[in-house]
Amino acid sequence: MASDDVNNFLTRLSRKRARDDEENRDKMSIILGTITSVIAIVVAWYNETYLVKEPSRDWDQERRCYLNRLYNGREFDCIEQLRVSKNAFKSLCTILHGKGGLTPTRNVSIEESVAIFLNILAHNLKFKVIGFDYYRSKETISRQFNSVLHAMMRISEEYLKLHPCAIGALDGTHIPVTVSAKDRPRYQNRKEDISTNVLGVCDPDLKFIYVLSGWEGSASDARVLRDALARDNPFQVPNDKYYLVDAGYANGQGFWAPYRGTRIINACFVLHNFIRLEQHNDLVLQDQDFGFLASVDHEISNHSTLEGNANWITSVQVTDQWTTFRDMLALQMFHDYQARGTTIS
Template identity: 40%
Template structure:
């Protein structure tokens, strides 16, 4: 981050995020400490040594900066635009009308010993299961973090759909889709980021994989359920 970008970030955090100077720590120092922890994975103790601050001071100002960053979501998060016929990008031109790509990731955290069981992932790490949604330029559209590491991806997605925020999936767009590849004797099930594939074989097998509720507002999906047909289809494909 150069000086110009740093000054712009401080300006946004001050005028939009509501970040203010404290008695002993100015905004610039606060943002610097926050950036050091976030970008360079520095521990609170190490940052406290570098800036000659107590651990309590570092933690307090980190959370203040984090709250201000979250207030900038309408500036930092972009609005998606679908892939059109004029797209020439080799990675995206095959997915016409695609709005966004979603995926989950584990973020390591420290929790009390009594809570570690809930945060233990299938990879035996202590983390939270986070959901991120990007457009084709890798700019974030939506982000959700907080669910315990033991939470399945489907549960995190359902949580995102039921929240009263900007995670909206239009009706007619599918979350899980099917693609066949011309490889001899091989059919691979992918989960790319695509909408409405003509003659999708899954649509006839599992109409309740994405099951819109009757009380949805406008034309958006806000819930989904799994089905035994979907599990059977995946097992047969794997075999």
Template identity: 35%
Template sequence: MARLPLRQKMRLQVVVFILHIRIMKSMFNMLMFLAMTLVLRRRKFRRTLTYADQTASRHNIRSLNLQKMVFESDVQCVDNCIMDRRTLAKLCDLLRTHGNLKDSRNATIDEMVISFLHIVAHNIKNRVLKRQTARSGETISRQFHAVLNSILRLHNMLLRKPEPIPDNSTYERWKWFKGCLGALDGTFIKVNVETVDRPRYRTRKGEIATNVLGACTPDMQFIYVLPGWEGSAADGRIFRDAISRMNGLKVPLGNYYLCDAGYTNGNRYLAPYRGQRYHLNEWRQGYQPTTAKEYFNVKHSQARNCIERCFGILKARWAILRDKLFYPVKTQCRIISACCILHNFIRSEMHIDPIDIEVGQNECNNFQSEEDDEDLIRRCETSHAWTEWRDKLAHEMFTTWQTEQH
């Protein structure tokens, strides 16, 4: 076989070498393409898997949180929501049917109501609750206001209608006050206002608060609540505003409320005698009344004490009313009204009120409702006839008491 010339042999080797390089380059490009494809697919798979894991994790956190807060036992439910599970279920159903509260895209009515109750019961801040529930602060705030508006729509249902004390009442505290609807008084609740408004909201003790007028029944359920007045406003001024409003405090002719000495004694608002012993702690040393006015003040104080205890239970139940609120003033007043409405609902639905047990044992009576279509009192002025009626009632009470003593 003839040998190829040296030049042709070298040329053939160069061609073969070039072909090897091109083949290796093609194989390298193919391997790089496969590697990039695998990397991209792996990243996409990881991203989808991570998002699904996060969603499942948030759902598990919320489920476990609700389970621990409410559904484990009535004790846990009362500790976190101030009501047992049966009462909570009835509240959610009432808000759904009459309060126009609906499930949101991300939460059910039960979860929204539980979060609201947890906030007002323990004064929980949004930044704390969003970590517990794995939700954003904006979502919590939106759900809070939705439940708040729904509760306020129930005021006609849950605020008690006044029922006068019947003539045949045998309840020791109220049997002398025939036709009485309950008691009224004011209380201070701390609020947060702008610097320019603080002088108007500053109380005599230097606190920034709103003066809330409330009226309650003998079994300590609210009849009427008027929040929003400045802390520097006098009780009498707030009272005159309440009875002059179109939807304000209504007192039918023939009935009256018990009030303290800071209010005017007249026009169906029975106040105690001034300049006489009145407060209950003044009678705990065994001191016996010596005059009709003193004995009247004793009975008046015992009966009117229901509004004092009603406010005490209200503040003990809702921690958000004991501390300064960081909401606009209008929202703070709405929260106060909602807490009073929920107070009535709990006292009417729960057989045993745990907050009432902590504050002190309460004796409640049920009174039959009586419709009254007579004219309403819209002004409060002193009158000679009303003062004489009070003097006559005091003399009758004192004479009966002396007879029973002998």
């Protein structure tokens, strides 16, 4: 009998534990369900109260509106963003299509491609930055930029005609490039940027007449100029003419260097020449001091450095004669300036 009582007691105890475990599971299920519901309610309330929901957007429509404002809106906005007037922009698109071979794609028009290209150059923007404004991927921006670039190269001869006897100004400019790891030391310039050193020569109308690219960023401006003079198809400077250069070059025959602290005008090659031809009233350049440029042009047109002959200058050398000439010309320009000031007052 004692054994039966023990067995009955253990059976009842086991059943009670089973009932208790089931009740506990039911309670935990209710508690967890309640907590989950409360959390969902709190999250929904927070999102509704504090978060601004992104509405559904028509990216194509927004892109069209942006482009329409860019080159069909205000003249000021077009010049500010693309560096060209609306008429010049439309003319450039026509020329790049007709002569440069630029064609639209299924999703990108010629106008959008050219706008992307000009926008990047005008503000030195990265592809991923311009892609955000145009609602395009970085890959699309890269493809369109290179398509326009190739078209620009096809029309470059029309806007970079060589006139070796023209008088003007020249300088070197560093343009960022991407090179292999082994070439990086040669292309690293003084500012430790990776670039190519490009020589640009302008005539008195600020149009480029000679461009030499390809030199490493570590090369000095003077070295690039010496190479330009020594090439098989050289940059030619007549003995009785000279170009204005900055203080980084030697003051020698054919190259008139200023006193330290003077700067000369740099521009942007083919596009710059195009703007000069198509956009006679350049609002950007109107902000510059053309008075000084006009006085320099006047002095250039009324002075000859040496008795003329048909020979070309083939090297850059510092001479006492040329330094004396520079001093005398600068003094004469200063006297002319004083005379004009006296007349005005």
